[in-house]
Amino acid sequence: MADIERVKTGIPGFDELVEGGIPKGSFVVLTGGPGTGKTILASQFLAGGIANGENGIFVSVEQSKEEIIAQAAQFGWDFAKMEKEGKLKIMCLGLSDLFGSATLEIVENAIRDDHYSRVVIDSITSLILTPTSPQTIVRLMGQKVSADSIMELRRASASVFIDRVKRLGATTLGIAQKIEGMPGLTADTISEFKCDGLVMLSIVETGGDVSRTLKVLKMRSSNNDLNTKKFSITEDTGIVIE
Numbered sequence: 162m163a164d165i166e167r168v169k170t171g172i173p174g175f176d177e178l179v180e181g182g183i184p185k186g187s188f189v190v191l192t193g194g195p196g197t198g199k200t201i202l203a204s205q206f207l208a209g210g211i212a213n214g215e216n217g218i219f220v221s222v223e224q225s226k227e228e229i230i231a232q233a234a235q236f237g238w239d240f241a242k243m244e245k246e247g248k249l250k251i252m253c254l255g256l257s258d259l260f261g262s263a264t265l266e267i268v269e270n271a272i273r274d275d276h277y278s279r280v281v282i283d284s285i286t287s288l289i290l291t292p293t294s295p296q297t298i299v300r301l302m303g304q305k306v307s308a309d310s311i312m313e314l315r316r317a318s319a320s321v322f323i324d325r326v327k328r329l330g331a332t333t334l335g336i337a338q339k340i341e342g343m344p345g346l347t348a349d350t351i352s353e354f355k356c357d358g359l360v361m362l363s364i365v366e367t368g369g370d371v372s373r374t375l376k377v378l379k380m381r382s383s384n385n386d387l388n389t390k391k392f393s394i395t396e397d398t399g400i401v402i403e
Contacts, residue, residue, distance in 0.1 A: 166380045168279070168332045172202060173208015174402025178333040178377050178386040179358075187381065188327050189358035190285070192347050197362035198234065198373055198394055200224075203281040203334045205399040208238040211248045215278035218250040220268055222287035226251045236399045252276065265322055272329050280326065285335040286348045323355045346378070357381045375402060 167182030176182045183189060191199045200223075207217040219240075220231055229251055233240040252271055272280055326333055335356070337347040346353045346361060353359055358380040365374050375392050376387045392402040399401035 162183050168215075169213060171204050171212065172205050172402065173399050174390070174392070175400075178383070178390070178402070179380045179383045183332055183358060183380070184382045185332055186327065187328050187357035188333045188335060188355075189360060189380070190335050190337050190347060190352050190356040191362065192353065192358050193337045193362035194341060194364065197349065197364055198392070198400060199336045199362055200283055201236070201394060202360075202362070202400050203283060203336055204229070204233050204238060204240075206334055207249065207279055207281055208233070208236075208240075208399075211243055212277040216250075216275070217279035217281065218252060218272060218275070218277040219249065220271070220280065220282045221253045223283050224253070225320075226253050227346075229253075237395060238399075246340070250277070265325060269303055269325055269329065272326065272331055277331050278284050280331045280333040280337070282326075282333065283336045285322070285352055286337060286338040320351055320355050324354060327357075354381065358383075 165180075166185040167176075167180070167184045168185050168187075170176055177250050191202060193199055204219070207219060210217050219229060224232075230240045239249065240249060244251055248272070253270075254267070264321070323335070326335075335352065337349070337352055339346055339361070340348050344350065346359065359378040361376050361378055363374045363376075365372055374389050375389065375393070376389045379385065390402050392400055394400055
């Protein structure tokens with residue numbers, strides 16, 4: 162689809178899977194189990210954008226700023242320098258932020274105020290599922306609100322959050338957890354349907370050999386390659402798709 166403006170990811174081998182890049186303004190979910198490379202891919206996406214003159218924001222619920230900077234440095238991405246130069250913002254949310262009522266506004270305002278072109282949210286699973294504090298759950302259960310109803314409220318929050326971020330116009334990668342043995346490709350089970358793109362990362366063992374794989378399950382406005390691709394993680398590049 163030649164008339165679609167696309168964002169180059171900076172990830173060798175990825176753009177060819179989605180007709181040359183992610184459609185600009187898309188909300189793409191990266192899903193997979195622990196250790197599959199989701200955060201590395203997302204960080205590489207930000208670094209690639211900054212190298213191309215596009216500023217970015219890394220919203221983290223999972224890690225501290227120091228951990229994010231240290232992990233990026235392993236692959237030669239100097240996030241500390243990028244942040245000093247105003248090309249990158251690393252925003253870490255604590256429990257007090259998550260249990261507050263204005264979590265979505267905090268993230269939304271940060272993206273809007275500085276007009277970031279690329280956004281990474283690590284993870285939407287924590288951002289969406291954590292804000293119902295233990296005290297709130299106890300209160301709702303005391304009011305005879307069922308566990309299923311509480312989960313539906315959380316899923317509604319996922320839907321609202323994705324819609325609000327998409328309206329800001331940035332190209333966003335949202336990291337989601339996939340829980341083995343549980344239904345759905347994401348823990349919240351709704352972001353996989355609401356998103357514009359869905360990329361699944363896996364660790365596969367075949368005949369004693371372990372490999373990492375990636376599959377673009379959907380990418381709107383794209384004739385995406387549906388084949389499962391092996392990828393490697395190298396210190397000098399990051400993720401490279403075979």
